Amino acid sequence: MAIERSSVELKKEDFVSDQMVKWCPGCGGHAILSSVANVFPKIGYRKENFVLVSGIGCSSRFPYYVNTYGFHGIHGRANAIATGVKIANPHLSVWIATGDGDSMAIGGNHFIHIIRRNVDVNIMLFNNQIYGLTKGQYSPTSPMGAVTKTSPYGTIEHPFNPGELILGAQGTFFARAVDTNPKLMTEVMFAAAQHDGTSVVEILENCVIFNDKAHVQITAKDLREDHQVLLRNGEPILFGKDNKKGIRLNGTRLEVVEIGVNGITVDDILVHDQYQQDPGIHLMLAKMAPPHFPVAMGVIRAAMYPTYDDLVEDQIDEVKKTSKIRCVDDLLNSGDVWEIE
Amino acid sequence: MAEKKVIEREDVVVKFVGDSGDGMQLTGTLFSDAAALAGNDLATFPDYPAEIRAPHNTVAGVSGFQVHIGKTKIHSSGDMCDVLVAMNPASLRSNMKWAKLGATIIIDVDSFEEDAIKKAGYTSNPLEDGSLSQYNLIKAPITSITRESIKELSSETKVADRSRNMFALGIVNYLFSRNLEDVKHFIDKKFNKKPQVAQINKVVLEAGYNFADTIEALESQITVAPAQMEKGKYRNITGNIATAWGLLAASEKSGRPLFLGSYPITPATEILIELAKHKSLGAKVFQAEDEIAGICSAIGASFAGSMACTTTSGPGLSLKSEAMGLAVITELPLVIVDVQRGGPSTGLPTKSEQSDLYQALFGRNGEAPMIVIAASSPANCFYYAFETAKLSMEHMTPAILLTDGYLGNGSELFRIPKMSDLPEIHPPICEPNDTNFKPYRRDPATLARKWALPGTEGLRHRIGGLEKENIMGTVSTDPQNHELMTQMRSEKVKRVANYIPEQKVIGEECGDLLVISWGGTEGAVKTAVEAIQSQGKKVSMAHFNYIMPLPKNTGNILKNFKKIVVCELNAGQFVNYLRMEFPQFNYKQFNKVQGLPFVTNELVDKFNQILEEK
Numbered sequence: 001m002a003i004e005r006s007s008v009e010l011k012k013e014d015f016v017s018d019q020m021v022k023w024c025p026g027c028g029g030h031a032i033l034s035s036v037a038n039v040f041p042k043i044g045y046r047k048e049n050f051v052l053v054s055g056i057g058c059s060s061r062f063p064y065y066v067n068t069y070g071f072h073g074i075h076g077r078a079n080a081i082a083t084g085v086k087i088a089n090p091h092l093s094v095w096i097a098t099g100d101g102d103s104m105a106i107g108g109n110h111f112i113h114i115i116r117r118n119v120d121v122n123i124m125l126f127n128n129q130i131y132g133l134t135k136g137q138y139s140p141t142s143p144m145g146a147v148t149k150t151s152p153y154g155t156i157e158h159p160f161n162p163g164e165l166i167l168g169a170q171g172t173f174f175a176r177a178v179d180t181n182p183k184l185m186t187e188v189m190f191a192a193a194q195h196d197g198t199s200v201v202e203i204l205e206n207c208v209i210f211n212d213k214a215h216v217q218i219t220a221k222d223l224r225e226d227h228q229v230l231l232r233n234g235e236p237i238l239f240g241k242d243n244k245k246g247i248r249l250n251g252t253r254l255e256v257v258e259i260g261v262n263g264i265t266v267d268d269i270l271v272h273d274q275y276q277q278d279p280g281i282h283l284m285l286a287k288m289a290p291p292h293f294p295v296a297m298g299v300i301r302a303a304m305y306p307t308y309d310d311l312v313e314d315q316i317d318e319v320k321k322t323s324k325i326r327c328v329d330d331l332l333n334s335g336d337v338w339e340i341e
Numbered sequence: 342m343a344e345k346k347v348i349e350r351e352d353v354v355v356k357f358v359g360d361s362g363d364g365m366q367l368t369g370t371l372f373s374d375a376a377a378l379a380g381n382d383l384a385t386f387p388d389y390p391a392e393i394r395a396p397h398n399t400v401a402g403v404s405g406f407q408v409h410i411g412k413t414k415i416h417s418s419g420d421m422c423d424v425l426v427a428m429n430p431a432s433l434r435s436n437m438k439w440a441k442l443g444a445t446i447i448i449d450v451d452s453f454e455e456d457a458i459k460k461a462g463y464t465s466n467p468l469e470d471g472s473l474s475q476y477n478l479i480k481a482p483i484t485s486i487t488r489e490s491i492k493e494l495s496s497e498t499k500v501a502d503r504s505r506n507m508f509a510l511g512i513v514n515y516l517f518s519r520n521l522e523d524v525k526h527f528i529d530k531k532f533n534k535k536p537q538v539a540q541i542n543k544v545v546l547e548a549g550y551n552f553a554d555t556i557e558a559l560e561s562q563i564t565v566a567p568a569q570m571e572k573g574k575y576r577n578i579t580g581n582i583a584t585a586w587g588l589l590a591a592s593e594k595s596g597r598p599l600f601l602g603s604y605p606i607t608p609a610t611e612i613l614i615e616l617a618k619h620k621s622l623g624a625k626v627f628q629a630e631d632e633i634a635g636i637c638s639a640i641g642a643s644f645a646g647s648m649a650c651t652t653t654s655g656p657g658l659s660l661k662s663e664a665m666g667l668a669v670i671t672e673l674p675l676v677i678v679d680v681q682r683g684g685p686s687t688g689l690p691t692k693s694e695q696s697d698l699y700q701a702l703f704g705r706n707g708e709a710p711m712i713v714i715a716a717s718s719p720a721n722c723f724y725y726a727f728e729t730a731k732l733s734m735e736h737m738t739p740a741i742l743l744t745d746g747y748l749g750n751g752s753e754l755f756r757i758p759k760m761s762d763l764p765e766i767h768p769p770i771c772e773p774n775d776t777n778f779k780p781y782r783r784d785p786a787t788l789a790r791k792w793a794l795p796g797t798e799g800l801r802h803r804i805g806g807l808e809k810e811n812i813m814g815t816v817s818t819d820p821q822n823h824e825l826m827t828q829m830r831s832e833k834v835k836r837v838a839n840y841i842p843e844q845k846v847i848g849e850e851c852g853d854l855l856v857i858s859w860g861g862t863e864g865a866v867k868t869a870v871e872a873i874q875s876q877g878k879k880v881s882m883a884h885f886n887y888i889m890p891l892p893k894n895t896g897n898i899l900k901n902f903k904k905i906v907v908c909e910l911n912a913g914q915f916v917n918y919l920r921m922e923f924p925q926f927n928y929k930q931f932n933k934v935q936g937l938p939f940v941t942n943e944l945v946d947k948f949n950q951i952l953e954e955k
């Protein structure tokens with residue numbers, strides 16, 4: 001659905017709210033907030049057409065810190081509330097700020113269903129693998145064995161990989177970024193806005209207080225070259241120092257190979273196709289993790305499917321063309337009606 | 342054939358009962374639609390089991406449809422029936438208690454086989470043991486004649502057995518000296534895509550009619566003259582359809598598009614089904630993944646400017662509680678329809694009760710008042726749904742409409758209004774670039790805040806579940822501010838009393854006994870009160886549709902009576918609410934928690950007993 005564009009050029013300042021940002025110093029949220037304020041003017045819609053919806057958790061204070069229409073909901077329900085906003089007015093650009101507790105645990109049901117329906121919204125999933133606002137309990141994305149306040153002997157739960165869940169729910173758009181890379185965050189948020197349908201951007205976020213260095217295996221200076229791979233559509237999937245490593249599709253599996261070893265050339269490397277309908281390879285890419293694989297960053301999947309809100313409007317238009325009931329008086333007088341004189 | 346005697350009756354109750362696959366709902370609907378066309382006033386009530394197909398020929402699988410027709414105003418679907426049509430032994434056994442002494446009982450004698458009699462729980466054959474000797478028993482070989490009558494159209498006994506209900510309907514039509522043309526018209530409409538089925542049904546219908554005309558057992562026919570009804574256009578309508586249409590009417594009047602977020606639940610699902618049909622009126626109907634998503638999507642839609650609704654029944658309302666509080670604190674309009682059923686928990690899904698009143702009034706965390714309105718007849722669900730939506734939007738607060746399974750599934754004649762006769766609805770939409778706008782700046786009269794729709798220039802703002810600073814709408818944990826906002830939300834709902842009609846009294850303004858009821862029991866209680874008034878007793882009635890807030894004159898009414906009795910289908914929720922609001926009065930109570938409506942006799946007995954008490 002077309003969203004009206006701004007007639008004037010907008011700036012970052014147009015989206016800065018007058019509220020004091022109350023996240024802890026060093027929280028990944030600050031970088032995400034800054035990226036959003038950078039990307040919204042670039043997207044170019046009228047500033048009144050942005051709506052930010054959230055649930056509960058540190059992530060969910062987000063709407064107060066951006067000068068748009070905002071709705072701070074209740075725990076787990078951001079995706080359901082946003083669904084209503086978007087269906088009611090498809091001419092709004094709807095953004096959801098949510099976390100691994102809000103969308104993976106208490107609101108898991110709404111999360112998979114908004115994705116299944118492909119409602120045209122943009123979900124920013126702040127994944128810090130911990131419950132921050134309630135002060136340090138494990139979350140559905142905490143790694144097995146994580147020692148937290150509610151798992152003093154280590155968790156005994158298998159964590160969700162959000163990408164796997166999203167693609168399992170027939171997600172049409174999935175991208176990943178880390179909070180330490182504002183440039184990439186801005187880039188994937190822009191791509192999310194371009195996508196028609198539910199786009200989920202997973203942001204690997206640090207929690208300085210309760211889960212510091214949560215993603216250090218991926219973000220540490222000495223590790224990140226080998227433990228991250230940035231996907232670019234149409235380009236071979238290369239990473240490591242001087243792009244010497246790559247991902248190859250060997251039969252039905254991915255494997256890490258080195259260019260120049262055993263006769264491997266760039267031509268053997270898997271070329272990323274974010275638009276392909278079949279999610280098979282996207283799923284394999286989303287699941288990649290150390291120690292054997294790097295973590296995929298950037299846009300992993302952006303497949304074209306009709307959106308729920310477009311289908312709602314299409315159906316209404318279609319029925320209006322043929323229906324004899326055009327107002328409530330028509331309805332009241334339809335079917336078996338008789339007159340008493 | 343001898344001329345048969347014709348008895349004129351003011352009103353008659355007919356009940357069709359059978360196995361849940363026997364088509365009793367259709368039979369009852371056809372009979373009542375034809376009665377409506379013939380000019381009778383009427384009320385109906387379907388009584389069906391929770392199981393789609395319970396074991397064949399068991400009491401658990403009995404499905405029924407009751408129709409009350411009259412030449413006078415019909416208040417309810419009636420208590421005891423004058424005519425009982427029972428398609429098998431189990432349905433006879435479970436419904437004999439609802440047959441008046443001397444009632445005409447039509448049974449399919451072919452179904453009274455030893456096995457079926459035993460399965461129904463009879464120890465001896467009721468057709469032979471004399472237990473039915475005080476009734477006018479018509480033993481019709483329905484199955485065998487039905488099979489015989491359609492031999493040329495279909496050789497399958499299955500096909501024939503599916504149309505047995507039409508044979509019974511033919512007999513009943515003869516009994517009420519009705520011609521078959523209207524029924525045939527409805528059959529053609531119902532099966533317009535299956536002409537062969539329509540044909541079979543019509544043939545069987547005639548066979549039943551002719552059978553009744555021939556046998557000696559039917560000594561008389563009954564006529565119920567057309568009712569003296571107010572001029573106008575009429576239709577038959579169920580409470581659930583009326584609710585759906587009332588919401589559509591409010592949407593059209595207010596200019597706010599209708600959004601429904603809902604999850605199927607008995608007995609509220611028909612509202613969702615009905616609204617899903619009306620895309621041509623722009624209704625957006627979202628079948629959510631659960632009850633919580635139903636209400637939360639509606640809250641989102643309300644924020645975006647829709648007339649948002651969610652429909653449910655008791656257990657669903659429980660799931661929505663937290664989100665209802667969110668609608669209270671964000672001060673957004675939202676219509677919540679609760680079609681009550683027997684509780685707690687899953688309770689009695691297909692039976693009616695009024696036991697969600699406490700939940701509607703108090704079932705939320707924190708101080709979270711909202712408007713509560715209760716409809717009291719299938720047709721007035723239209724007006725109260727309209728009113729609930731109107732008040733919710735104009736006062737910027739969520740509002741609950743309570744109906745119940747009895748109202749939702751029951752039907753009555755509905756005098757069709759003109760949209761131009763319905764009141765205007767003026768939601769307080771904020772104009773673009775209103776420099777005066779603050780999220781919690783209020784109208785001095787109603788205390789409603791402005792509805793500032795996303796997309797509007799110059800009104801960007803944030804609201805949410807955290808307490809907000811008065812006027813400015815920023816997050817605030819200030820103790821004084823919280824108390825002030827709590828008072829504002831409460832006062833806003835209280836002031837709705839300035840915009841609703843005064844409470845009416847049926848009967849004298851003062852007297853020995855005031856009978857109080859609310860919601861779906863109006864018809865039954867009114868019938869009982871009229872009965873006791875006709876005995877010359879000083880009894881009046883006040884039936885409440887506005888629950889929160891109560892009409893302003895409520896206290897003045899109560900003080901004029903020596904005794905007060907509150908009748909309700911729960912353990913005493915409205916009576917305790919009145920005790921809280923008006924502690925100066927003494928209240929007696931009459932409660933029934935059986936999943937069944939009141940019957941006239943039990944109410945009259947109770948009123949007499951209270952009148953006699955010293």
